[in-house]
Amino acid sequence: MSWLELITRISTNNYLEVERILKSHPYVRDAAKRLRERKMAVIENLDDYVKATMESVSRIGGHAYLAKDKQEAREIVSKILGDKKLVVMSKTNAAYEVNLREFLISQGKEVWETDLGEFLVQITNGWPSHIIVPAVDMNRERAAKAIKAIDPGISENASIEELVAAVRRFLMSKYINADAGITGANAVAADTGAVILVENEGNIRMVTVKPQVHIALAGIDKIVPTLADAFDEAMVQAAYAGLYPPTYVNLTAGPSSTADIEHTRVSPATGPKEFHLVLIDDGRLEASKDPVLKEALLCIRCGRCYFSCPTYRLLGKDWISTKSPYNGPMGVMWNYITNDDPWPSFYCTHSGGCREVCPMGINIPDIISYIKGKGTKQV
Numbered sequence: 001m002s003w004l005e006l007i008t009r010i011s012t013n014n015y016l017e018v019e020r021i022l023k024s025h026p027y028v029r030d031a032a033k034r035l036r037e038r039k040m041a042v043i044e045n046l047d048d049y050v051k052a053t054m055e056s057v058s059r060i061g062g063h064a065y066l067a068k069d070k071q072e073a074r075e076i077v078s079k080i081l082g083d084k085k086l087v088v089m090s091k092t093n094a095a096y097e098v099n100l101r102e103f104l105i106s107q108g109k110e111v112w113e114t115d116l117g118e119f120l121v122q123i124t125n126g127w128p129s130h131i132i133v134p135a136v137d138m139n140r141e142r143a144a145k146a147i148k149a150i151d152p153g154i155s156e157n158a159s160i161e162e163l164v165a166a167v168r169r170f171l172m173s174k175y176i177n178a179d180a181g182i183t184g185a186n187a188v189a190a191d192t193g194a195v196i197l198v199e200n201e202g203n204i205r206m207v208t209v210k211p212q213v214h215i216a217l218a219g220i221d222k223i224v225p226t227l228a229d230a231f232d233e234a235m236v237q238a239a240y241a242g243l244y245p246p247t248y249v250n251l252t253a254g255p256s257s258t259a260d261i262e263h264t265r266v267s268p269a270t271g272p273k274e275f276h277l278v279l280i281d282d283g284r285l286e287a288s289k290d291p292v293l294k295e296a297l298l299c300i301r302c303g304r305c306y307f308s309c310p311t312y313r314l315l316g317k318d319w320i321s322t323k324s325p326y327n328g329p330m331g332v333m334w335n336y337i338t339n340d341d342p343w344p345s346f347y348c349t350h351s352g353g354c355r356e357v358c359p360m361g362i363n364i365p366d367i368i369s370y371i372k373g374k375g376t377k378q379v
């Protein structure tokens, strides 16, 4: 099946599935409207919310850091890890943005992606095609060839179930022995310091609970005022990604703890001994002060705008650099914010479909026009 046939089929499925979800669960649209307002309140006072979030994380026994750029984020994580060797990661755009996996491997660590799509991207030395479905361009045959490299018993005619089982077997031994787990965050609640993660595979549960150190990386745009808002973001993101209800919603608020003896809360209990939250600026604070760009920070990474975009359907992952996890219409905005790269904007045809489907109502075409203007001035 060609890329065009594949993406057309997936886009149609996504469109129909999201419409079905919204019809069956109309409260999701209300939550999306509410979330837009709550996130905008944070964007307009981002410095204050960053400070409040860091204080909340300290209050719950965690450690919070603010990295001004990619290098600082890598250095902070490297320092936390020290001589720890085996690291398991769940799909995290923030880690990809700062090129964390390659950096840690270059430092002699053994690092494994545990999201199935991201795992396929890692073992084929590729880069993500889509923010929600990183290996969307890989069919069963290509996946079988890739998985054979880690499980020689796998036939190239293996079924999808057999392929998933092979990766499950391989990763299980990594979870059990991992020294540290690294995740992203769908949302970070400023009032409690809690991190919310949405998933279906169960890998995030393993990454956040089995290793004794959990490090969460999050762009500061992921901060929302309260834990209730964070749950809203989880719900809205899953619904507009066409995966509702999500199989799991994980909440982490500090290291593991118990209050079972004399109702005195002590830490650690069974789960991780340490919880670290690394907040990443990398251009976001500056964007929050720009009257046009600040709207891009509302993005909840549902990936829906990709499917409505004729340029993405044509170019796929080749649209935007191999170093970026962000592609499609949202990728144009995010590459400008985090890489100061305006060039992908010039491929935009301004069909306007992205704005129609965005749950946050982001005026993506206007922001892309603005970025084009900035790019033109750079010539």
Ligand code: SF4
Pocket (backbone or CB within 6 Å): 298, 299, 300, 301, 302, 303, 304, 305, 306, 329, 330, 354, 357, 358, 359, 360, 361, 362, 364
């Ligand atoms: S820009 Fe909108 S549609 Fe695209 S990923 Fe972000 S929230 Fe989803």
